[in-house]
Amino acid sequence: MQNSPASSRWQFIKENIPLLVVALLLALLLRFFVAEPRYIPSDSMLPTLEQGDRLVVEKISYHFHPPQVGDIIVFHPPELLQVQGYDGNQAFIKRVIAMPGQTIAVNNGIVYRDGQPLEEKYILEPPQYNLPAVQVPEGQVFVMGDNRNNSNDSHVWGFLPQENIIGHALFRFFPASRWGQLTGPESSVA
Numbered sequence: 001m002q003n004s005p006a007s008s009r010w011q012f013i014k015e016n017i018p019l020l021v022v023a024l025l026l027a028l029l030l031r032f033f034v035a036e037p038r039y040i041p042s043d044s045m046l047p048t049l050e051q052g053d054r055l056v057v058e059k060i061s062y063h064f065h066p067p068q069v070g071d072i073i074v075f076h077p078p079e080l081l082q083v084q085g086y087d088g089n090q091a092f093i094k095r096v097i098a099m100p101g102q103t104i105a106v107n108n109g110i111v112y113r114d115g116q117p118l119e120e121k122y123i124l125e126p127p128q129y130n131l132p133a134v135q136v137p138e139g140q141v142f143v144m145g146d147n148r149n150n151s152n153d154s155h156v157w158g159f160l161p162q163e164n165i166i167g168h169a170l171f172r173f174f175p176a177s178r179w180g181q182l183t184g185p186e187s188s189v190a
Contacts, residue, residue: 044145
């Protein structure tokens with residue numbers, strides 16, 4: 001006796017439900033523990049990232065090593081920003097400028113790390129503010145947006161605890177015209 005089209009369809013669905021459940025679970029595990037897509041909501045990282053860009057943020061490597069100067073990171077806002085009304089689950093994106101033990105200062109439009117001026121070819125324009133020299137404490141980093149004069153970053157609210165870091169922005173997948181890896185230039189000494 002031959003199966004009817006309806007029973008064949010039902011048999012196909014029954015056989016593939018476990019496959020779909022496993023695929024969904026794997027996708028969720030990847031999203032929560034390995035990598036996730038992120039949307040850029042502001043202009044604070046111009047010209048490197050534009051509002052509306054979509055990125056892949058990998059979440060594993062910082063469990064094995066700390067972020068590096070020049071990395072573009074995604075993070076939850078520090079406590080000071082949460083007190084000011086930012087949602088603790090909101091995500092910010094900035095560039096790591098200084099690591100624990102390093103000193104950072106901004107003077108006359110130039111960012112200095114450990115007293116040396118940084119050559120920052122990736123910024124929109126030089127900062128129009130000064131910041132007295134501060135040393136980054138252990139377990140924290142100093143982050144800045146590439147759009148120095150339009151960025152709510154460490155020069156405003158202080159150091160970022162490393163435990164707030166969600167991951168490393170690695171790849172832009174949208175728009176297609178700007179598709180590619182985000183390994184951009186590291187902040188280098190001039």
